Amino acid sequence: MSMEVDHLGIAVRSLDEALRFYEQSLGMTVIGRETVIEERVNVAMLPAGAPRIELLEATDSDSPIARFIEKRGPGLHHIALRVEDLALTIERLKHGGARLLNEPRPGAGGHTYAFVHPASTGGVLLELIQK
Ligand code: ZN
Numbered sequence: 001m002s003m004e005v006d007h008l009g010i011a012v013r014s015l016d017e018a019l020r021f022y023e024q025s026l027g028m029t030v031i032g033r034e035t036v037i038e039e040r041v042n043v044a045m046l047p048a049g050a051p052r053i054e055l056l057e058a059t060d061s062d063s064p065i066a067r068f069i070e071k072r073g074p075g076l077h078h079i080a081l082r083v084e085d086l087a088l089t090i091e092r093l094k095h096g097g098a099r100l101l102n103e104p105r106p107g108a109g110g111h112t113y114a115f116v117h118p119a120s121t122g123g124v125l126l127e128l129i130q131k
Contacts, residue, residue, distance in 0.1 A: 001083065001084055001085070001088075001089070002084060003081045003082065003083055004050065004051070004081070004082045005050075005051040005079065005080070005081060005082075006051060006052070006080040006081060006082040006127075006129050007045070007051055007052040007053065007054045007080045008048075008051065008052075008053055008054065008076065008078075008079055008080070009054040009056055009076075009077045009078040009079070009080060009127065010053060010054065010055055010056065010074070010075065010076055010077060011056050011065050011068050011069050011074050011075060011076075011077040012055050012056065012057055012074050013057070013069060013074055014057060015033070015042055015044050015055055015057040018044075018055050018057075019044060019055070022046055022053065022055065023046075028046040028047070028048070028053070029046065029047070030044050030045065030046055031045050031046065031047055031052075032044070032045045032108075032109065033045075034108060034109075035059060036107055036108050037059075038105070038107075039063065039064060039065075039107070040058060040059045040060050040062075040063030040064070040065070040066075041056050041057065041058060041059060041063060041064070041065050042056070042057040042058075042059055043055065043056060043057075043108045044057075045108070045109070054080070054108070056077060065077070076124075077125060078115070078124065078125035078126065078127050079124055079125075079126055079127070080113075080126075080127035080128070080129050081126065081127070081128055081129070082129050082130065082131065083128055083129070083130055084130070085130070086104050086112055086113075086114065086128055086129070086130035087104065089128055090103075090104060090114055090128070093116065093120075097120075098116055098117075098120040098121075099116065099117035099119055099120045100114060100115070100116055100117070101114070101115035101116065101117055102114055102115055104130075107129075111129050111130060111131050112129070112130045113127055113128065113129045113130075114127070114128050115127050115128075116128065
C-alpha cells in the first residue's frame with residue numbers, strides 16, 4: 001500500500017503569531033484557514049513541497065491542542081500520512097493491536113482522518129488521512 005507524508009501538525013499558542021514567522025519571515029503562503037469544531041482547533045495550512053505544514057491553535061482552554069501545549073509547550077504535535085484506503089488501514093491496525101484514538105471522521109479540508117496513539121507508533125501521534 002502506498003503512503004505519503006500529507007502534513008506535519010505543529011501546535012502553536014497563536015496562529016497570528018506563528019504566521020508572522022511562517023508567512024512574513026520565512027515566506028511561506030497559507031493556502032487555507034479553517035476551524036475544526038469537533039477538535040476545537042483553528043488550522044492554517046502551508047504547502048512545503050508535496051507535504052504541508054499545519055499550524056494548530058486551540059479554540060478553547062480544554063481542547064486537545066490546549067492540553068498538549070499546557071503539558072509539553074508548543075511544538076510538533078503529529079505526523080499525517082495519506083493512505084489509499086483508510087478503512088482497510090484501520091482494520092489492519094486494529095487487527096495488529098494498535099491503539100486508535102477515533103473512528104475515521106471528516107476533518108480539515110473535508111478529508112477523512114483517524115489518529116493512532118503514540119504508544120503504538122514509537123512515540124509520535126500519527127494521523128492517517130484519506131482524501
Ligand atoms: Zn493534521
